[in-house]
Amino acid sequence: xxxxxxxxxxxxxxxxxPNKRRVGMTALIVGESAIFTxxxxxxxxxxxxxxxxxxxxxxxxxxxxxxICLLSSSITIWxxxxxxxxxxxxxxxxxxxxxxxxxxxxxxxxAFEWKKLIYQDGLTISTNLFGTTFYSLVGxxxxxxxxxxxxxxxxxxxxxxxxxxSRQSExxxxxxxxxxxxxxxxxxxxxxVYLIGR
Amino acid sequence: MSDxxxxxxxxxxQSTPASERSTLLEKLHEWVVTVxxxxxxxxxxxxxxxxxxxxxxxxxxxxxxxxxxxxxxxSAQVYNRFFTMHGTxxxxxxxxxxxFGFANYIVPLQIGARDMxxxxxxAFSFWLTAFGGFLLYYSFLGxxxxxxxxxxxxxxxxxxxxxxxxxxxxxxxxDYWALALIVSGFGTLGTAINIIATVISMRCKGMTLxxxxxxxxxLLIVSMLTLVTITPLTAAQFMLLIDRYLGGHFFDTQAxxxxxxxxxxxxxxxxxxxxxxxxxxxxxxxxxxxxxxRKAIFGYPAMVAASVCIMFVSxxxxxxxxFTVGMTSVSNxxxxxxxxxxxxxxxxxxxxWIATLWGGRIRFTTxxxxxxxxxxxxxxxxxxxxxLSVSPWDWQLHNSYFxxxxxxxxxxxxxxxxxxxxxxxxxxxxxxxxxxxxxxKWHFWLFTIGFHITFDTMHFLGLLGMPRSIYTYxxxxxxxxxxxxxxxxxxxxxxxxxxxxxxxxxxxxxxxVAGDDPWDAWTLxxxxxxxxxxxxxxxxxxxxxxxxxxxxxxPDDPDWEYES
Numbered sequence: 001x002x003x004x005x006x007x008x009x010x011x012x013x014x015x016x017x018p019n020k021r022r023v024g025m026t027a028l029i030v031g032e033s034a035i036f037t038x039x040x041x042x043x044x045x046x047x048x049x050x051x052x053x054x055x056x057x058x059x060x061x062x063x064x065x066x067x068i069c070l071l072s073s074s075i076t077i078w079x080x081x082x083x084x085x086x087x088x089x090x091x092x093x094x095x096x097x098x099x100x101x102x103x104x105x106x107x108x109x110x111a112f113e114w115k116k117l118i119y120q121d122g123l124t125i126s127t128n129l130f131g132t133t134f135y136s137l138v139g140x141x142x143x144x145x146x147x148x149x150x151x152x153x154x155x156x157x158x159x160x161x162x163x164x165x166s167r168q169s170e171x172x173x174x175x176x177x178x179x180x181x182x183x184x185x186x187x188x189x190x191x192x193v194y195l196i197g198r
Numbered sequence: 199m200s201d202x203x204x205x206x207x208x209x210x211x212q213s214t215p216a217s218e219r220s221t222l223l224e225k226l227h228e229w230v231v232t233v234x235x236x237x238x239x240x241x242x243x244x245x246x247x248x249x250x251x252x253x254x255x256x257x258x259x260x261x262x263x264x265x266x267x268x269x270x271x272x273s274a275q276v277y278n279r280f281f282t283m284h285g286t287x288x289x290x291x292x293x294x295x296x297x298f299g300f301a302n303y304i305v306p307l308q309i310g311a312r313d314m315x316x317x318x319x320x321a322f323s324f325w326l327t328a329f330g331g332f333l334l335y336y337s338f339l340g341x342x343x344x345x346x347x348x349x350x351x352x353x354x355x356x357x358x359x360x361x362x363x364x365x366x367x368x369x370x371x372x373d374y375w376a377l378a379l380i381v382s383g384f385g386t387l388g389t390a391i392n393i394i395a396t397v398i399s400m401r402c403k404g405m406t407l408x409x410x411x412x413x414x415x416x417l418l419i420v421s422m423l424t425l426v427t428i429t430p431l432t433a434a435q436f437m438l439l440i441d442r443y444l445g446g447h448f449f450d451t452q453a454x455x456x457x458x459x460x461x462x463x464x465x466x467x468x469x470x471x472x473x474x475x476x477x478x479x480x481x482x483x484x485x486x487x488x489x490x491x492r493k494a495i496f497g498y499p500a501m502v503a504a505s506v507c508i509m510f511v512s513x514x515x516x517x518x519x520x521f522t523v524g525m526t527s528v529s530n531x532x533x534x535x536x537x538x539x540x541x542x543x544x545x546x547x548x549x550x551w552i553a554t555l556w557g558g559r560i561r562f563t564t565x566x567x568x569x570x571x572x573x574x575x576x577x578x579x580x581x582x583x584x585x586l587s588v589s590p591w592d593w594q595l596h597n598s599y600f601x602x603x604x605x606x607x608x609x610x611x612x613x614x615x616x617x618x619x620x621x622x623x624x625x626x627x628x629x630x631x632x633x634x635x636x637x638x639k640w641h642f643w644l645f646t647i648g649f650h651i652t653f654d655t656m657h658f659l660g661l662l663g664m665p666r667s668i669y670t671y672x673x674x675x676x677x678x679x680x681x682x683x684x685x686x687x688x689x690x691x692x693x694x695x696x697x698x699x700x701x702x703x704x705x706x707x708x709x710x711v712a713g714d715d716p717w718d719a720w721t722l723x724x725x726x727x728x729x730x731x732x733x734x735x736x737x738x739x740x741x742x743x744x745x746x747x748x749x750x751x752x753p754d755d756p757d758w759e760y761e762s
Contacts, residue, residue, distance in 0.1 A: 015403045015404065017398070017399045017400070018398055019399065020316075020395045020396075020398070020400065021395075023395045023398045024315060024316060024391050024392070024395040027391040027394045027395065027421075027422075027425055028391055030422075030426065031391070031425040031426065031428075031429045032429070033426075034425065034426040034427075034430055034433075035429045035430070035433045037430075038429075038430045038463060038466075039433055039437075042437065042448060042459065045456070045459060046455070046456075049454045050454055051453055125444045125445065125446055126444060126445030126446060126447070128447065128453065128454070129447050129453060129454050132440065132441075132446035132447045132448055132455075133448075136436075136437065136440060
């Protein structure tokens with residue numbers, strides 16, 4: 001089989017295109033943002049419209065520690081990105097481990113918060129509109145953190161075995177991009193749920 | 199047909215010795231595990247053709263039921279299931295897979311790439327979409343669940359709350375609907391991401407954005423629109439499932455929830471979705487019209503700008519589906535104006551196509567005939583759209599057959615016509631054989647006549663006050679004759695589609711051998727053999743203008759001398 005060679009050697013051009021994985025992840029983030037937007041809109045729309053208690057002001061506590069941990073994990077993953085670009089694998093593993101630890105603290109925070117809400121305050125997803133919208137929105141975000149944790153942990157395990165080096169820095173950059181997105185979404189969720197909605 | 203024979207040398211013997219020919223099972227296996235964008239494109243198109251026939255049959259059953267008053271071919275319950283499944287199937291299992299099938303097949307070829315950016319994601323997306331479709335149709339068997347009530351979904355394709363809540367839709371039918379659309383939605387999202395990454399990162403040397411063929415440009419825009427269109431629906435479906443399974447209250451009015459917000463969420467998806475379907479139709483027309491007029495497309499930059507404009511404006515028009523729910527006057531005015539605004543870029547496109555036709559040496563092949571039909575019908579569809587965008591007019595005709603006629607003019611008169619045109623145009627590339635033109639003309643004329651008998655008449659039924667989604671009507675309403683006419687037109691279209699299906703199958707064996715460039719076209723897909731090899735291009739092409747193949751055929755008069 002064959003095709004006609006289409007080229008004009010006398011008119012060569014410089015040719016550089018963006019990285020396809022980065023473009024793909026950016027597109028995914030745009031799509032995910034639309035999903036989050038719908039859930040945030042629903043949360044805001046139903047704010048204060050619950051017909052029965054408990055209300056956010058009665059039961060919600062501002063998760064300051066968890067928020068600090070999650071936001072600082074963006075800094076640690078940025079350090080990890082820099083380290084893998086420079087091929088400093090030891091440093092990369094440490095920063096990556098720190099990121100995972102911070103994310104784990106965040107998830108623990110959510111777990112304890114939900115345990116308190118369910119067992120002490122009797123708020124479940126079917127209790128009232130606040131419960132429905134709260135667990136959906138925060139749960140959607142937590143799901144994304146769990147997915148990110150899976151990506152980070154598998155990279156971490158691979159790097160412990162010494163299978164990661166600077167050749168993978170581009171791929172790791174895509175994971176980091178996703179992680180920054182998860183953090184940025186938390187800023188929105190935090191503002192809407194814990195600052196405005198309380 | 200080609201004026202300029204191309205210097206293609208078939209260096210490698212294509213025929214396989216009999217001893218190496220694979221068995222049927224091996225072939226099937228190859229197709230199931232394939233990650234080749236061309237095979238996946240064909241799978242998409244076969245899949246959606248299958249569902250086109252299924253949903254077409256459902257439409258015909260609907261029309262048989264409505265052919266005369268007090269008919270009892272279908273019961274009211276079955277009728278509800280059929281119009282729900284007809285709408286859902288045509289939008290999610292026919293329209294989008296067809297267009298993504300074209301995108302899969304054509305986009306990498308047009309940009310001189312060897313495959314999509316993520317071939318395995320591509321295969322995964324297709325199988326998700328396919329699984330979603332079969333899940334939806336499994337509801338005919340499994341939807342009744344343990345309750346013994348209903349089977350297939352019967353809540354309308356827009357599934358307004360609170361009808362979809364447990365209290366009013368027991369059984370599993372609505373869950374099948376929601377889950378199937380979530381699953382196929384993820385498939386769609388994956389394909390959209392893939393097309394964006396392919397177009398942005400896989401273009402061959404020299405193909406700057408403003409040298410991309412318009413088909414590729416529009417598919418890039420559609421994919422971007424899909425990213426923010428299909429995801430709100432997915433989010434809303436999750437909310438619906440939370441309500442149905444976990445006792446949530448999103449749409450539960452008794453607990454303070456709102457059924458109105460579902461309508462908003464659905465149309466935030468639903469209206470841009472129309473553009474997700476119609477922009478690829480424009481994309482196909484953008485390729486076919488210039489080739490069969492023997493002229494470069496008129497106003498290429500304006501075409502690109504108009505498409506981008508449609509993408510943005512289409513995100514702010516959704517509530518024109520909701521004029522009758524009682525919005526404020528300000529909202530009504532805003533959505534009336536924004537809807538009219540879409541008419542501006544769309545009008546630019548229509549004028550550009552007409553200017554392309556003007557003074558061209560038009561070749562009336564079947565593909566071109568379908569495109570010309572599209573131009574006429576899309577103009578009328580646009581005009582009735584502007585009529586309906588005026589909210590007081592909409593109050594009179596909301597959910598009447600006038601609206602049904604309007605959107606079928608868009609979805610059949612524009613989208614399906616362009617899909618047929620695209621199949622006649624690219625079939626020789628995919629199979630190496632031309633489709634039969636005589637049968638093609640029969641297909642075109644029967645389908646066009648049937649289309650107009652059906653959908654022109656529907657406008658009048660709407661003006662006479664016939665509402666949508668009714669399974670029968672009283673004989674004294676004055677709708678009897680017109681309904682019979684609509685049904686007869688539907689039957690004619692059905693015959694035309696059967697001719698088309700026969701043509702597709704028969705031409706695969708008996709069609710005239712096409713050669714690499716049967717239409718004397720100008721984009722890169724026609725530089726490779728028909729069907730293209732797995733690797734598409736032996737060496738990576740390099741382009742210097744919008745019509746690389748023109749440059750090759752006319753080295754004395756290349757396009758790059760005229761393009762800035």
